[in-house]
Amino acid sequence: MPTTRYKALLVDDEAGASQRLALLLSEHQIITVAGSVRSVGEARSFLEVQQPDLIFLDMEMPSQLGMELLPDLPEKTQVVFVTAYAEYAVQAFEAGALDYLVKPVDPERLERTLERFLARRVGRKRSSQPENEEEVLLHSYPENQESQIIRLKSVHWIEGMQNYTRAKVKGQETMVIFRRRLADWEALLSDESFHRIGRSHIINLSTLRRTKWISRDVSELFFEGIKEPLVVGRSASTQLKALLQNG
Template identity: 35%
Template sequence: MNSTYKTIIIDDEAPAREGLQNLLSQFPETFTIIDIAKNGIEAKEKIETQKPDLIFLDIEMPECSGFELLAKLEQIPIVVFCTAYNQYALEAFETNSIDYIVKPVKKERIAKTVQKLTSFQKNISQDEMLKVLKDIASKKEVKKMTSITVKKNDRLLFIKLEEVSFFEADNVYTKIHSDSGVYLSNETIANLENKLPDNFLRIHRGIIINKDFVNDIQKYFNSRFIITLKNSKQSSVTSGRSYNEVIKSWINT
């Protein structure tokens, strides 16, 4: 029996990929990382050509989600889902081919995966996997992302969403405004909008606010609003005209 599992890491966030790679490297007797993939499309090609024993797979990725990727594969390796959301019923993952880790990933949790691998089977059939995914989808809970990962120098920081007052697009990056500082993320505003919980609202093509931080809202010209936030800087942000109805609907709820 092969002493290590040929492993591919699949995640659209560079800090998450690097963090997981560092953690798995601490278990050289179990994992041999043969490649990484930045999205589901790239992952499909690498899985089919390199035939890994095991993949660490982010669920929510743009263009092709983790679930959509698995549905496209003919031969599915052992899967460890790795995600920021605790939104799927964990009992659905109690199979002999799947594990589930909630970000931020810790070494202790990887050690648990190592223990579980002894009972896992390689190359689950697509029919079996699709049945499991169907069970998972039927047991969805409200999505709940609780933190966002950012890289600062050689460190990975986990910023709690409850401390974030707003997100602001900045060229190819997104600024994360919190009372502990301003951080840069590789996530786009569009990706964040799909991932964030309901207390976040996009009010401009380049701004998402935390509704829990809103202090007051004033009407502005051209169907826009000025929103003042209860952060340390008492920040004011201006909404975009095309978000007028979204904001009015929120105000009236």
């Protein structure tokens, strides 16, 4: 199935900032930079011809504030404010922005913004097509400049590895590495199927098929379609037993 590509418009009076952002976005197959303009007026002219899915909008430009463009945006278009000042964050969210990014844009922070965009975009589709869509997340492969859309419900478990995590995903032979901590996953995962057990794991109870209690200190967890079990220690086993008993 071909990857859905969403159109983005960059609005920034600093050409260098737009060029850098366009370069970062080129690493994500789901995004096509449809245009780059340097003022609110030019953005309005662009919107008369095209309707982008996503706009990266500079908060402050010499002639006008980026927020002055908001009344002219199509309903489906989502806005990410780009600013040199972190204190604008509250103002951005009060204006209904999807997210805000501080210059110079960090690649990992941009990746999370795109995850949020996808989740909200799919959520809108789900309201009219509830059987066909579900929450998604974005995983990037910097070495070959590709991105992969992963369905949250296809994640069996997530294991914390200091400043990064790895996940066992349905259909993937090897573990998928993510540049985020386990605590970041907890904030992202609102689905009641996901639970943290012990210090190092989050598991998807909806795909857990069997549990083997080896001893008081060790348990083996078997997930749908996975031959090799996830082995966890005493703390995780105790918390899992409590979850299963209360469930």
